[in-house]
Amino acid sequence: MSLLTRARPGHTASRPPRASRRAGTGRLAGVLLSPTLIVLGLVVGYPVLAAFRLSFIVSSESIDPQTGFKVTATSYGLDNFEAVFTGDRFLRPWWNTTSFALASVAIEVLIGVAMALVMHQAFRGRALVRAAILVPWAIPTAISGLLWKWIFNSQGVANELLGANVLWSSEGFQAWLSVVIADTWKTAPFVGLLVLAGLQLIPGELYEAAKVDGAPPWYGFWHITLPLVRPALVVAVLFRLLDVLRMFDLPYLLVGPRKHSVETLSMIAFEEMSNLRFGTAAAYATVLFLYIAVVAFSFVKLFGADLIGRGTRSPQ
């Protein structure tokens, strides 16, 4: 409709009716987007709502003493959430989840930025270095989990190199550390890649001007590189944060299920599910979902990550 209106010859001289054109574009956008929205609603919205509903379903089981058959009674209530928040089955995995996020994201940012600075330099064999740095990120987590499991085996390479006999896959700080190491190895390149993209947008004249003004090299990094690369860095950190908070596969494969030093909230949700307690599993998953949402929201508020592409704000 609106397209036709615009094309009408009589209207070319006068200004087009802005409001109606916008409304028309909006409607068109709505029509064009609706398949996507419907699909998203089905594959994202419905499971979230269904799991939310499931987390309120409380089922109790007993065995019929005559037949040995399981008798299940279900009702609605808050018992699943009560089960989540009472006992030591929340704090420890919650702290594991959070400490993984804090530690590995911090190390990944340091290493990732260093990697980006190296990849950004012009030198012979730069393409090779870039490819080599990105290899760990291209390996599926499940595979790298297995690789590191072998490295951290009691007779593995890590102990060989350290000349020690550390039992990485038993309970303790070393198990936690092995997950952080493996996660850093795998995802620092991802941070590096995003930061590199940011670096390549910085015009070289800025550094030249700084040089002409006699500024020392660290000044260029601190006052030009960091502020200008910030938007890219913030996005990278946000992505990594969300990724680590839901971490499941790496600790599960590398150290194993039910190891309290590395057990994350996702692992508990999975464990509950495989023991057919779908209500508690859904409650754990819902709590984790809300936790991640809160962390993401506060992060965006604090650091102003430009996720919806309103354009990069110019640095001061």
Added chain:
Amino acid sequence: MVASVALLTSALAGCGDDSSEPSAGGPAQFSGRGPITLATGKDTTGTIQGQLGRWNREHPDEKVTLVELPESADQQRQQFIQNAQTESDAYTVLNLDPIWVAEFAASQWIDALPAKEFPLDKMLPAVVKTGEYFGKQYAIPFNTNAGLLFYRKDLLDKAGVQPPTTWDEMKDACAKVAKLPEGKSVDCYAGQFAKYEGLTVNFAEAVASAGGTIVDAEGNATVNTDAAGKGLQFLADGFKDGTFPEESATYQEEDGRRAFQAGNLLFHRQWPYQWALANAEDGSSKVAGKFGVAPLPGLDGPGKSSLGGLDLAVSKFAKNKATALDFIKFFSNEANARTNLKVNSSAPPYAGLYDDPALRRQFPYLATLKESLNTAVPRPVVVRYGDATAAIQESAAAAQSGSKSVGAALADMQRNLSAAIAEKK
């Protein structure tokens, strides 16, 4: 966030209608003939397909299709459960780990089978029992498995000792071997002590070998007893006094096998599959031809092994159950068990095969294995086996690492096991 949604979705995928079904209890009807499926873990040896081919040639109208599930037992269980929760007829005959039989029977996912139609009297009684629940036969043994004590014959001979039958004899043998120049760098004993299903198996063996039980005949938890305490004490002391090498706290089957094949272990608790691999002459094993097998040692005499293996059951939601029944008869018959033993050395449920002279020549450990199987005990029959094994692993690992005393660990285990067994409030 999308990923946590994926987790939620997978939680949902496993969940069907939660409402309870009134317990029918009547005998299952095995009617209907036609094509069926066999759902089983990955056919790594290729023998299953060959046997199905033979059945399919003879029964062109009742063909069996192989449905291969992942190799990992946990993933197999997940797929079986998903199939049952959606009441799908995609799987007809299920090849189940014996520890699942109680859960599947109690949830009415599998049908009780007419026991009289199977040659169960020819099978080892302990193995037949793995398919029973509440006095009915829900599954028919396909193969079985028991733990054996692998020992370094060369070192024991040099030290002049016989294979041990008790834990004390075993420690004495280790002390004697340690004095030999060849025995310097050899550790005494290892089992599967990492915190996973293997620890439940090893704990159950230690308790049974000390004369205790985990669950009694009425299905109540019985781990807070003197006998069970002596069993767990053996596992805890082993780490304290250096009988078990420190790193064996992370050993699963393959880690221990590597250590044994590298010549680093004097005694190793292992399933029979290690026999062929440790005897390989291609240089992968330093102990080829130098070891023997014996039944597991115990507190005052020979110990008792836990049972492994696979059982065949019929899905309640399947079609063509008459064919399924015939197929199980064919698939679990003695001739097939013999083939499986010959081709992939999987232990047959039939007692007679263990005395077959030709097979004994090919598999010298058969006599010992039969001895172990005759006294073997199933892992605790608990409907909520996942919770039960978690409770066992939790406490056993704590006692092994010394973070809890044996008494406190068993008290915790007793409480958690009882909770897993009792109705969930």
